[in-house]
Amino acid sequence: MQKNLTFLLHIHPKKVSKASIRYTYTYGLGGMTALLILLQFFTGILLKFVYIPLPSKAYDSILFLQHQVLFGQYVRNIHHLGGVMLIILAFLHLMRVFFTEAFHPPVRSGNWIIGLCMFLLLMFSNFTGYLMPWDQLSYWAVTVVTNMFSYIPLIGPHLTGFIRGGTDVTGATLMNFFNFHTAIIPLTLIILMTFHFWKVRKAGGVAPPRPRSEKEKRLVSSYPGLVVREAVVALTLLAFLFILAVFKDAPMHERANPAFSPNPVKAPWYFIGIQEMLMHFHPFVGAILIPVTILGFLFYLPWIHYPKNNAGIWFSSPLGRKVAGVSALIALGLTPLLIIADEYWIHFNLWFPSLPSIISEGLFPVVFYGILFYLYLLFLRKRYHPNTNEIVQAIFAFFLMTYTVLSLTGLFFRGPGMMLMWPWQIAP
Ligand code: HEM
Known part of the structure; x- marks a missing residue:
């Protein structure tokens, strides 16, 4: 049994403090985030078999996926809900790290910076994916948010033009977003994630909390102590997501119409606080x-x-x-x-x-x-x-x-x- 776990045992130190594997210390949030990223890669690859990143075809390809492909709607639901949960879990993980002060130099400051970069990447990944259905909701939300970049002094309008691939949101924008969403961001995430894990490992695991009892002062072997807890969290998360995806469909509004903007046009939920400002x-x-x-x-x-x-x-x-x-x-x-x-x-x-x-x-x-x-x-x-x-x-x-x-x-x-x-x- 132990032999099959060599990979997991290499990710973790051989022994960890008993206090640090308490569920209520990290809540397994970093691990859940990692698992969801892998699940997004997997479901994303499945979606790529059907999706066509052209304004004339994107919307219909998603309708086709939903109505003609076996489990197409379900896979899309998992990808959509997984994306939402990913931002929430990564943010909760950031909060856990922040509120337990696990960012002090020299051991953990580097990982704090890598983590922030990954969080920004996750938001960018979610945002670029938002445009894929090419419906009214996504088209106008992307128009509103990319417009915000134009307020950066001097480079703003050029940056907006670069992101959009022109002055307006068009097929060029869809192609740009598709490439970022399906190649550049996942690749960067994989590299940063590997580095992130390596740095946690190098720091000897997570920052150990103060033990609450004599028993918690002990060091315990990572297997089964930590690995079994991780498995419990992972399976619970997957069960929750897979059940939710049966009942909650990913949104799909009318086909994008660049000539008619809905009222109001709202940014995606994670940017809506900025829109409110x-x-x-x-x-x-x-x-x-x-x-x-x-x-x-x-x-x-x-x-x-x-x-x-x-x-x-x-x-x-x-x-x-x-x-x-x-x-x-x-x-x-x-x-x-x-x-x-x-x-x-x-x-x-x-x-x-x-x-x-x-x-x-x-x-x-x-x-x-x-x-x-x-x-x-x-x-x-x-x-x-x-x-x-x-x-x-x-x-x-x-x-x-x-x-x-x-x-x-x-x-x-x-x-x-x-x-x-x-x-x-x-x-x-
Ligand atoms: C976006 C994808 C991310 C993944 C997959 C990920 C994964 C993980 C994992 C598995 C751990 C060890 C266990 C745990 O703390 O739960 C960890 C620790 C850590 N993460 Fe992340 N993380 C991510 C994002 C972030 C973010 C946004 C931050 C903060 C800005 C961050 C900062 C850290 C730090 C400083 C540690 C070490 C904590 C300690 O030593 O107690 N990570 N990460």
Whole structure:
């Protein structure tokens, strides 16, 4: 038995700490992400046998797959749902790594950076796949999102042209996306994933948590301790996905019509928070400056000066857990208030009509929000006296909740003309 597991036993160290294989430490999220990536490759290859990446044929080839090919609809459902779950699981894995501080240099910082690159690649992979059905939903969502790139100063319009393969979303865009989706991204992912695993292995496994008992201080053999737990998580995930795919069909709307845009046009769910920010900030600020600043913060994270290396401890300390919770609650209350205030009462552009929009809709809202953010930090410092480890956890929790509320608003509370309304007032 042990012989057949040589491969798995090479991926893991021979012995791991008993505390680190507790289900509630990593939740097996990295492994689940890896498994889903492999499943996406497999189902993607099956789809390639039928799919034709031409505007005149793409839509019909998917209809053919769904109605004429044995299990065609089912394989498409698994690929679609797997793609959605992949982003969610990879993000949860990122959060696990973040909130257990498993990013400290020199051992884990490199893997944090590789992980971030993989996460961006996964989003890009999902986004390029989004266009494949060539229906109204995908065509216009891709038009909206690729348009966001044009707000990058100087290179923006060229970049949009490059991604689209011209000025509009056309057959050239479909071909570009197809090649990225089915060749360039999977290949890059495989390379990065191998490197990622190797670095976890080189670090001696995951950052060990503090043992809760004498028993947990022991080192145990990876097999069966870790491998069996991984098998349980993997089989549960597959069972869940395969059952869900029986009942939940991948979406397919009317054939793409470049002459008629639906109302509203929404970005894919993982970008919809950025689209919501465009409702409140100048496009350069909402689509570029804020996302790039947050990404910069994430990339720089391991090299901030921390008083302690608390790798392996959820939320860094009990106080870290508290300030992260308080921050999430503040963001949960504040963000909807600000969205409503901006929609109905705050109109910098009308109050200062002679100023350029980058000032009235860009600088002013940023300064306004910056002051509120500063007051929040001041409150945390005065009330809880957190150290840098805990403050970083708190800020991340704050922005995480803010982005979640923005995304939910965009998904469920924006109707025709992107007007703010109740979900039941919006036609399905
Ligand atoms: C996208 C595909 C990804 C795959 C397949 C993957 C896979 C894994 C696996 C299997 C582990 C070891 C077990 C575990 O922690 O669950 C791991 C650990 C790790 N991952 Fe990922 N990961 C991915 C993305 C990410 C992302 C987005 C980040 C963060 C930005 C990240 C950062 C790390 C770090 C720092 C470790 C070491 C954790 C520790 O030592 O405790 N990974 N990854």
